[in-house]
Amino acid sequence: MNTPPHRVLIIEDDRFLRRACEASLQKQGFAVTTAIDGEAGIEAVKRERPDLVLLDLLMPKVSGVEVLRAVKEDADTRAIPVVILSNSSRAEDRSEVMTLGAVSYLVKANLSLRELGAYLTGLLEKTT
Amino acid sequence: MPTVLLRRASRADDLPQRHLTIRYIAALSTIAVLAILGYGVERIRRPRASDAQLIVMAARQRMLGQQITKAALAAVSATSSAQRDHYLTELEDSTDMLRDSHEVLRFGDEEQSIPAEDDPETLEMYERVEAHLNALLAEARTLAQSAREAPLAPLPPSGDPRTRLLAAETIFMESANDLVRRYADTASAHVRSSDDIQLTLTVALLGVLLLQGAFVFAPAVRHVRTTILALKDTQATLARLAAIVESSGDAIAGTSLTGDVQTWNRGAELMFGRTAAEMSGKSIASVLRPQSVDLVHESLARVRAGEPVAPLDAVATDAHGKRIDLSLMMSPISTADGAMTSLSIIGRDITDRVQAQKMKSEFVSFVSHQLRTPLAGIKWMLELAAESPDLSSTAGEYVADARASADRLIDLVNDLLDVSRLEEGRLTIAPQKVHLDEMTRSLIAELDGLVQQKSITLVYVSRGDLPEVIVDPQLMRQALANLMSNAIKYTPAGGHIDLVLEHDGDAVRWRIRDSGIGIPTSSQARLFEKFYRADNALIIHTEGTGLGLYLVRLIVTQFGGGIRCESEEGKGATFVVTLPAAEVAA
Numbered sequence: 285m286n287t288p289p290h291r292v293l294i295i296e297d298d299r300f301l302r303r304a305c306e307a308s309l310q311k312q313g314f315a316v317t318t319a320i321d322g323e324a325g326i327e328a329v330k331r332e333r334p335d336l337v338l339l340d341l342l343m344p345k346v347s348g349v350e351v352l353r354a355v356k357e358d359a360d361t362r363a364i365p366v367v368i369l370s371n372s373s374r375a376e377d378r379s380e381v382m383t384l385g386a387v388s389y390l391v392k393a394n395l396s397l398r399e400l401g402a403y404l405t406g407l408l409e410k411t412t
Numbered sequence: 413m414p415t416v417l418l419r420r421a422s423r424a425d426d427l428p429q430r431h432l433t434i435r436y437i438a439a440l441s442t443i444a445v446l447a448i449l450g451y452g453v454e455r456i457r458r459p460r461a462s463d464a465q466l467i468v469m470a471a472r473q474r475m476l477g478q479q480i481t482k483a484a485l486a487a488v489s490a491t492s493s494a495q496r497d498h499y500l501t502e503l504e505d506s507t508d509m510l511r512d513s514h515e516v517l518r519f520g521d522e523e524q525s526i527p528a529e530d531d532p533e534t535l536e537m538y539e540r541v542e543a544h545l546n547a548l549l550a551e552a553r554t555l556a557q558s559a560r561e562a563p564l565a566p567l568p569p570s571g572d573p574r575t576r577l578l579a580a581e582t583i584f585m586e587s588a589n590d591l592v593r594r595y596a597d598t599a600s601a602h603v604r605s606s607d608d609i610q611l612t613l614t615v616a617l618l619g620v621l622l623l624q625g626a627f628v629f630a631p632a633v634r635h636v637r638t639t640i641l642a643l644k645d646t647q648a649t650l651a652r653l654a655a656i657v658e659s660s661g662d663a664i665a666g667t668s669l670t671g672d673v674q675t676w677n678r679g680a681e682l683m684f685g686r687t688a689a690e691m692s693g694k695s696i697a698s699v700l701r702p703q704s705v706d707l708v709h710e711s712l713a714r715v716r717a718g719e720p721v722a723p724l725d726a727v728a729t730d731a732h733g734k735r736i737d738l739s740l741m742m743s744p745i746s747t748a749d750g751a752m753t754s755l756s757i758i759g760r761d762i763t764d765r766v767q768a769q770k771m772k773s774e775f776v777s778f779v780s781h782q783l784r785t786p787l788a789g790i791k792w793m794l795e796l797a798a799e800s801p802d803l804s805s806t807a808g809e810y811v812a813d814a815r816a817s818a819d820r821l822i823d824l825v826n827d828l829l830d831v832s833r834l835e836e837g838r839l840t841i842a843p844q845k846v847h848l849d850e851m852t853r854s855l856i857a858e859l860d861g862l863v864q865q866k867s868i869t870l871v872y873v874s875r876g877d878l879p880e881v882i883v884d885p886q887l888m889r890q891a892l893a894n895l896m897s898n899a900i901k902y903t904p905a906g907g908h909i910d911l912v913l914e915h916d917g918d919a920v921r922w923r924i925r926d927s928g929i930g931i932p933t934s935s936q937a938r939l940f941e942k943f944y945r946a947d948n949a950l951i952i953h954t955e956g957t958g959l960g961l962y963l964v965r966l967i968v969t970q971f972g973g974g975i976r977c978e979s980e981e982g983k984g985a986t987f988v989v990t991l992p993a994a995e996v997a998a
Contacts, residue, residue, distance in 0.1 A: 298789065300792075301785070301792065304789065304792035308795070342781065371780075371784035371785050371788060372777070373780075373829065374777060391784070392788035392792075393788040393791065393822045394822065396791070396795055397795050397796070
């Protein structure tokens with residue numbers, strides 16, 4: 285276990301979800317940082333350059349879609365995979381973010397934290 | 413309706429009309445024949461022109477007889493020889509004329525178109541007249557002779573030739589009179605027979621006219637009356653129909669086969685703010701928004717091709733630019749013999765409904781999102797709690813139950829969301845070829861835990877070389893999973909479930925049979941309704957949203973398939989899903 289843990293940035297405005305997600309992923313061996321809204325999220329991406337971003341969509345001020353666009357427009361951060369974690373299952377939302385370059389679109393309520401951890405591990409091991 | 417009425421009337425009309433025409437022609441022909449006959453008979457039997465001439469000639473004979481008698485008497489009584497000669501010449505002239513006219517009467521004369529006498533009775537009379545004439549002439553000659561021989565001598569009183577002449581004259585006159593009478597009688601007989609024929613023909617003509625009245629005119633009047641009544645009836649029906657069209661709140665337009673407006677009812681005028689005069693000749697597309705134009709044209713093309721067309725939702729604009737959501741019903745208008753002449757387009761304003769639907773959909777979407785966020789929080793927190801090492805075993809059980817409840821609630825919200833979207837056709841569907849066998853095997857693997865937990869025996873048989881079906885894999889998987897979860901849920905511990913996948917003609921049949929409580933016949937009809945749960949399902953306290961089977965039906969029908977249930981209470985239930993095979997569906 286010499287490899288450094290995968291660094292995941294969670295951008296989520298809901299306090300409880302952020303906390304649960306952070307706790308579980310840490311327990312599952314990820315190095316987790318969090319941002320409480322879109323604005324902070326964009327800054328955190330630029331600052332931290334995480335291995336992966338977990339991004340909520342519906343957030344006040346700066347929405348997840350705008351965060352995604354900012355990440356993908358910046359040449360320095362473009363390569364960072366972004367997984368959308370939303371509770372909306374509207375087809376329009378899904379297709380919009382997939383077009384913008386998100387890796388996948390997951391519905392929070394339909395997912396356990398263990399499943400999420402396993403999915404992210406698989407994803408990161410494939411990309412690295 | 414009106415076409416049917418009109419058709420019936422016109423069919424009934426054909427026969428009597430032809431019959432009447434034939435009768436009328438027959439009557440006219442008979443009248444013509446009678447007229448020609450009358451003319452012909454008239455020609456043949458007409459009182460001869462010669463009749464009058466004959467009478468005149470016969471009368472002249474009498475006059476000549478008297479003249480001869482007078483001339484002979486005058487000659488013997490002449491006071492001078494010149495006078496005597498004059499009377500003798502007169503006597504000879506008269507004698508010649510009498511002879512001539514007698515010959516003419518007897519043998520006819522072509523120049524005067526007098527036919528030779530052929531009636532034996534008349535001929536006999538001639539003989540008599542001739543005999544008396546000869547006697548008269550003989551006496552006249554005798555008297556003339558004596559006048560020449562002994563002029564101016566007094567005549568002996570007895571045996572006087574003058575007395576004999578007068579006697580002969582009297583006899584001749586009688587027979588000549590008879591002849592005149594005879595001719596007069598013949599002439600009036602001719603007139604009488606001609607009158608009889610005229611009368612007969614006139615009576616026959618009147619008869620024909622009467623028959624024509626009875627068999628042509630009366631039926632024609634009856635026919636005309638019936639036709640007028642039928643037409644009035646049709647007119648009234650049409651007026652009623654027109655009134656319905658005019659008073660309808662729906663926009664009703666009659667268009668040409670290419671969709672150009674021909675009629676535009678009051679409802680349409682009010683709905684679109686455009687008058688019938690404005691719209692006449694314009695394409696129906698002129699009131700539609702661009703996104704609906706192609707759809708409407710496609711549907712019209714299908715109507716023209718004689719295909720059934722379901723009501724179409726379209727968006728139009730009124731004269732003030734306001735959006736109108738419409739449900740359009742398009743149908744062909746055909747004549748009685750089936751030729752399509754125009755189209756009928758009925759537009760119902762569903763703006764309010766569409767608006768309400770949109771609000772409902774947005775509401776469901778919003779609520780789902782708002783519900784799912786705290787639910788995800790609960791779910792995840794409970795997951796963390798369950799992993800907590802310092803959790804007592806009792807608390808662990810509580811947490812496990814709480815997680816199950818949270819999952820149920822999430823399932824319910826998910827089902828509601830799916831139903832709402834499927835109902836509105838808003839769910840994005842990606843149909844592709846799918847092997848139901850693979851899908852079923854993967855579902856069995858997924859549900860194995862539950863099956864083991866209840867010690868249920870699940871037997872799956874896949875029969876034969878099965879074709880693929882065209883479905884959205886995610887939705888179909890959800891539908892089959894619902895049916896399988898139901899089977900597991902309602903089958904008691906230790907029971908068994910049979911799953912069969914097989915070919916059924918052009919379809920693939922997926923059948924699941926459980927050994928559960930079954931479904932009462934009374935509940936089967938309503939089983940696939942939204943929020944419906946069978947009475948006995950409530951008794952055994954199973955959990956359910958009442959949306960599962962409804963969702964299954966929505967999904968299966970989406971891909972042209974069907975679902976049915978066969979069950980008897982207490983004897984388990986069988987659910988059969990059929991889906992068209994890919995080759996057929998494609």
